[in-house]
Amino acid sequence: MLSENNRMTSLFTYPRAIMLLVAIVALATGMAPPAWLPAGTAWTTALAFVTIGLYATGLIAEAITSLVFFLGAMLLAVAPADVVFSGFSSTAFWIIFGGLILGMSIRHTGLGQAIADRLLMRLPGRYSGLIAATVGAGLLLAFLMPGAMGRMVLIVPIAVAVADRAGFDEGSNGRIAVVLAAIFGTHLGSFAILPSNTPNVVWSGAMESMHGIDIGYIDYLWWHFPVLGLVRSALLVVVLVYAFPDRPGIRSEARDAPAPLDRDQRQTALVLLVALGFWATDALHGIGPAWVALGAALYCLFNASRLVPAKPFAALDMGPLLLLAGILGVGSVIAHAGIGEAAFTQLLPILPLEPAANAINYAVISIGGTALAVLTAMPGVPAIGVPLGETLANATGWSVQSVLTILAASYSTYLLPYQAPPILIGAQLGQVPWGALTRFTLGFAVLSIVLVFPLHYLWLQWIGVLTG
Template sequence: MFKTPALSHAVALVALSGAAVLGFVPPAWLPAGTGATTAIALATIALYATGLIPEAVTSLLFFFAAMLLAVAPPTVIFAGFSSTAFWIIFGGLIIGMGIRHTGLGAHIAALLLARLPSRYGLVIAATALTGLAFAFLMPGAMGRMVLLVPIAVAVADRLGFAAESNGRIALVLAAVFGTHVGSFAILPSNTPNVVWSGAMQSIHGIEIGYLEYLWWHFPVLGVMRSLLLVVLIVRLFPDALPTHDARSESPAAMDHQQRAMGFVLFAALALWVTDFLHGVGPAWIALAAAIVCLLQPQRLVPQRPFAALDIGPLLLVAGVLGLGAVLAHSGIGEAAFVQMLPHLPFEAGADAQNYAVVSLGGVALAVLTAMPGVPAIGVPLGETLSQATGWPLQSVLTILAASYSTYLLPYQAPPILVGAQLGQVPWGALTRFTLIFAGLSILLIFPLHYAWLAAIGLLAGG
């Protein structure tokens, strides 16, 4: 994330010093016995953010410290290994291996390149738009990552972008963020939205319709933020399409291995899209597809697939998810939010100020709870927030979508983490991009979102 080793060392030193202080002298508002938990969390987040040591090693240090100090039960600390995100990235790594090994990715890339525009910025925009379109088709963000990222990597290969080149990173980020960012404006397309709508109905008896939610959020959180995404990717990762035009190369006919891999991929896609019918989660579909690939070595994957498998992404995801589980178990996030609530500058009639406080408060809360924790904690506090702002209950809780769709660091968003690891995006580039995109979203998108909600009459005084 940080551009110079000296700055990385300085930030890490400050954070680690703060963690040590919190461990020995925890503030009074922390839940009893969570000083060590807070210290470990702060130190782990600092090491992930600065990249001072390899991310997989940071995960191992987190496991070691959390178990040594017994900050949570082992089932919580190692929850990442039993999570669906861990298994979908495992399945995705095997599927991606099969796509590369059989040459199916190159074949698909050749077909796509014949239809993609000939300018670098337009290729990035088309990739992000494709990701957004899939958010309407597939409700599971994880499944979309497993499907889209290997294809984006194959397109980068076909265009001649080298490993860790700007063009390759940009294509992967466009696919990953393109399908994830816009999904927050589409009600059933990711977990935080489902948590929000479920809590609204179960706690407050308010049922939100698909088109109603889309009208509130898609024009700004969907369209405008996707435009910002494309502009930022092109500016931060400038590149040019190679002079050799890969579009002119007609792909050869698919061989037997490619057809077999294509059948596996098509079957997985069909099952992902129809999960509302059969109820099988995207992780287990990805795992089943991976098993099919592994049962046919030398045809769909290399002869020794596990020797070729990089376990670094798996350890990173397990550590990040374990950290989130420990934070949720400790109650630190909820305690911090409840502690701050009476001191927040709410004022009836000051609509813009109230929007800023609710949205930014949710962004801060997400650092300690990850994205699904914001609606899980915020929706039950709806009556309190409604009284403080003078807004109707539904109005104030609608703003939470801006909060839980804005994450400062990658660990807060497991789908982003999974997609970036599948696409081998360097951790520093991913962290830097995530933080800058979040900052610009707060500065540019939040005011537009407030203005839109006020214009359609959802906010009092609008």
């Protein structure tokens, strides 16, 4: 009887219960679509619900969820094939492909362990110091390298090597914390640095093209970096230390003076430095980060079996590539159908926005944008929100620039990992368990809304940004 109860319990775990509810909602949406949905998008919305639910719960492998989405999208004809499979033609796909090859080279040559040994001789010995130093390194990299995907490719293999050399076994709290410190440290802070990720660039471009407002690098940094960059990075350190308590156990070989780099390690390091140089200066030469990554990967592949295994494609993990293509495909299909914009437009008239209610206005816009991001890719928040600038300005009594500045808090705060492909890719490269990633992402988002959003509002008020 007990074993039967255990079997029934295993059949009705929380992920399965959530997916059952999602499936019911999706079926109801497809058969009886709400009036606000654009015509002909009912089954598109239903498929999006199911796909997002599978990504969010991790009930099946993320790569398989992508394949389920591709098959469902084509069978239901929810969008043209070039929209459904747009992820495969995106530059992000090729950044990740190049990054996987570079990560393979870092592991194959032992460069990651060599770098980790040198870092551990300089990093603090305390656990909190190690996490803080990793977050700080990620934040510094966000200033040097504009592409979030490229940063993940560069920093995560090194973070894994540091965790290994610090004595954190696979699946341990310390290993998860170090990898998450690298991932979130370089990604969260980048939202306060104008050219460092795609949503920022979308926001800036839309502000100029739609409202004629040209935002400068220093202005944007002044508005957001003190709170969304520094304060939130400090909060990240505290949460990681307390959510994943552990104690470093530096391996004996890591305490010894590291051996000089061998020829293959030096060659891989040179490839990485050249790639970093091109990534940091893309505004000068115009070569996109994806093609820098692909060029670096080709150099490594031409030097198999020295820089990569003799059969590199047999060792290549296709999971991250399928995951990214699926995530981008879902976002493209939702954008193509206009579902996110329709939902936001439907809610806008009932939002409690009014002049002089500054704190409420900030809360509604920032939290509303965070909720909108559940239905769109992260760049979808500025893409949908910026065109509504005049409407929001009239409702709040603020200027267009003032009201749209708040969106940075929204599109930098994601409730679930699937909303931010760089986070997903970093977690895949660092082999962070899906459950730990999801719990941390949601928990940190809630803390950001409760603790960081009010500080951001007060800061914008104090420096005079939230004005009419």
